[in-house]
Amino acid sequence: MELSDKVALITGGKRIGQVVARELAARGVDIALSYARSRAEAEQAAELVRAAKRRATAFQADLSQPEACEALVAQVADTFGRLDILINMASVYVERPFAELKASEWDATLNVDLRAAFLCSRAAAPHMRKQGGGRIINFSDWLSRSGRPRYRGFVPYYVAKAGVIGLTEAVALELASDNILVNAIAPGPILAPPETKDEEFSAVERATPLGRWGGETEIAKAVLALLETDFITGETVRVDGGRHLK
Numbered sequence: 001m002e003l004s005d006k007v008a009l010i011t012g013g014k015r016i017g018q019v020v021a022r023e024l025a026a027r028g029v030d031i032a033l034s035y036a037r038s039r040a041e042a043e044q045a046a047e048l049v050r051a052a053k054r055r056a057t058a059f060q061a062d063l064s065q066p067e068a069c070e071a072l073v074a075q076v077a078d079t080f081g082r083l084d085i086l087i088n089m090a091s092v093y094v095e096r097p098f099a100e101l102k103a104s105e106w107d108a109t110l111n112v113d114l115r116a117a118f119l120c121s122r123a124a125a126p127h128m129r130k131q132g133g134g135r136i137i138n139f140s141d142w143l144s145r146s147g148r149p150r151y152r153g154f155v156p157y158y159v160a161k162a163g164v165i166g167l168t169e170a171v172a173l174e175l176a177s178d179n180i181l182v183n184a185i186a187p188g189p190i191l192a193p194p195e196t197k198d199e200e201f202s203a204v205e206r207a208t209p210l211g212r213w214g215g216e217t218e219i220a221k222a223v224l225a226l227l228e229t230d231f232i233t234g235e236t237v238r239v240d241g242g243r244h245l246k
Contacts, residue, residue, distance in 0.1 A: 001084075001085075001133070001134075001135055001150075001227055001228060001230065003024070003027045003028055003029050003224075003227060003228070004027065004028035004029075004098070005028055005029075005030075006028070006029050006030070006082075006083035006084040006085055007029070007030045007031075007032065007076070007080040007081075007082050007083050007084050007085065008024055008029050008030070008031055008032070008084065008086070008087060009032045009033075009034070009062075009072070009073065009076045009083060009085070009086050009087065009120075009124070009161070010031060010032070010033050010034070010045075010087045010089055011033075011034045011063060011072075011086075011087070011088055011089050011090035011091035011096055011116070011120060012033075012034070012035070012090040012091065014035075014038050014041040014042070014045075015041075015191055015216065016089070016190065016191060016216045016219050016220075017033065017045060017089050018041065018044060018045040018048060018216075019049060019216035019217060019219070019220050020087065020089075020216075020219060020220045020221075020223050021033060021046075021048060021049055021056070022045070022047045022048040022049065022052070022220075022222065023217070023220040023221075023223075024049075024085075024220075024223075024224075024227075025048065025049040025052035025054040026052050026173050027055070027083070027224070028054065029044070029054065030049075030054050030055040030056065031045075031049045031054065031055070031056045031077040032056070032057050032058075032059060032060045032075075032078055032080065033046060033056070033057070033059070034058070034059050034060070034061045034063065034072055034090065035059075035060060035061070036061065036062055036063065036090070039058065039060065041130060042058035043058055045058070046058045048065065050192055050244075051121055055080065057076075057079055057080075059072055059075055059076070062122070063090050063111075063112050063116035064108060064111040064112050064116070066115075066119055068088040069116050069119035069120045069123060069241055070119065070123045071125075072084075072120070073120055073123035073124050073127070074123070077127045082127065082130070082131055083095060083124055083127040083128060083131075083134070084128060084131055084134050084135070085134060085135045085136075085137075085227060086120060086121060086124045086128075086134070086135070086136045086137070086138075087137045087138050087139075087167070087189075088116070088117040088121070088136070088137070088138045088139060088164075088181055090110055090112055090113075090116055090117075091112065091113050091139065092109045092113055092156075092157070093109075093110045093154075093157055094108075094154075094156075095107065095153040095154060096097060096153055096155075098151055098152070098153070098155055099151075101155060101156070105156065106111065106155075106156045108156075109157055109160055110156055110159070110160050110163075113156075113157065113160035113161060113164070114160040114161075114162075114163040114164055114167065117138050117164060117167060118167055118171075119211055121136050121167075121171055124136065125175055125178070125180060128155070128178070128180050129178045129180070132177075132179060133174040133178065133179030133180055133181075134180045134181075135180070135181050135182075135226065135227050136171065136175075136180065136181070136182040136183075137182075137183055137184065137185060137223055137227070138164050138167065138168050138182070138183070138184040138185075139164065139184065139185055139186075139187070140161045140162075140165050140168075140184045140185070140186040140236050141157070141158070141161040141186055141187065142186045142187060142188035142238050142239075142240040142243055143158060143161070144149060144158055144161035144164070144165060144186065144232075145165060145186035145236050145244070146238070146244040147162075147239050148244070154231075161186075162244075164184055164236075165184060165186075165236045166183040168234060168235075169234045170176035172233040172234035173234065176233060181226075181229070181230075181233040181234070181235065182230065182233055182234065183226045183232060183233060183235045183236070184236040184237070185219060185222050185223065185226070185236070185237055185239055186236050186237065186238045186239065186240070187219055187239050187240065188214070188238065188239060188240020188241060188243040188244070189204045189205075189208050189213045189214060189240065189243055190213065190214045190215065190216065190219055190239065191213065191214075191215065191216055192204070192213060195212070201213075207243065207246055208240070208241040208242060208243045208246075209241060209242030209243070209245055209246065210241035210242055211241075212241065213241075214240075218239055219239060222237055222239045
């Protein structure tokens with residue numbers, strides 16, 4: 001896909017999402033960002049896009065609600081006049097012991113991490129079809145991609161991200177005839193959480209064959225590769241520095 005003058009919707013404008021937005025803007029893409037509560041971070045991402053002389057708007061949307069997913073896509077298409085790219089990055093990541101896990105907590109994670117990706121994709125497809133094609137990129141996780149639930153306390157997250165892989169494959173088949181390519185990225189040790197202690201940081205480095213954290217730009221590179229390809233669809237690509245090999 002030629003990226004210049006295309007329109008992308010990124011659900012989630014924090015941290016990695018900001019870098020993805022910046023790199024897409026540098027290649028001529030106009031950017032819509034959605035946020036649930038992190039308005040300041042989404043607006044910062046929008047400013048980075050505007051600094052690259054591209055259009056940007058941040059939309060508040062609670063993607064745990066089905067109607068919000070559809071409304072968000074409609075708003076983006078109305079505001080920008082088209083929609084070519086959907087990047088489903090919105091995610092809930094909460095640790096909860098299995099014995100204490102409530103149904104409402106299960107739903108809260110699955111609704112955002114999996115169902116919202118489905119609903120936004122379904123809403124976006126007709127707009128992409130009008131343009132003769134498009135790209136959808138979902139976000140899974142290196143653990144789910146590797147079939148290895150290594151860490152306790154993240155049952156809904158692991159299951160949701162495994163579901164994203166299945167969703168990617170099934171929707172890729174559904175939309176192939178419309179020239180809408182659907183792929184997923186499964187990040188590994190990319191960006192340490194702010195509360196990460198030095199020993200935890202170092203432990204991840206030691207456990208990663210390349211010996212380091214990847215950094216947000218590595219995700220942006222993967223996104224660009226999956227947007228530019230015209231013959232890869234239904235794939236989930238690990239970006240984990242070889243972490244799955246150990």
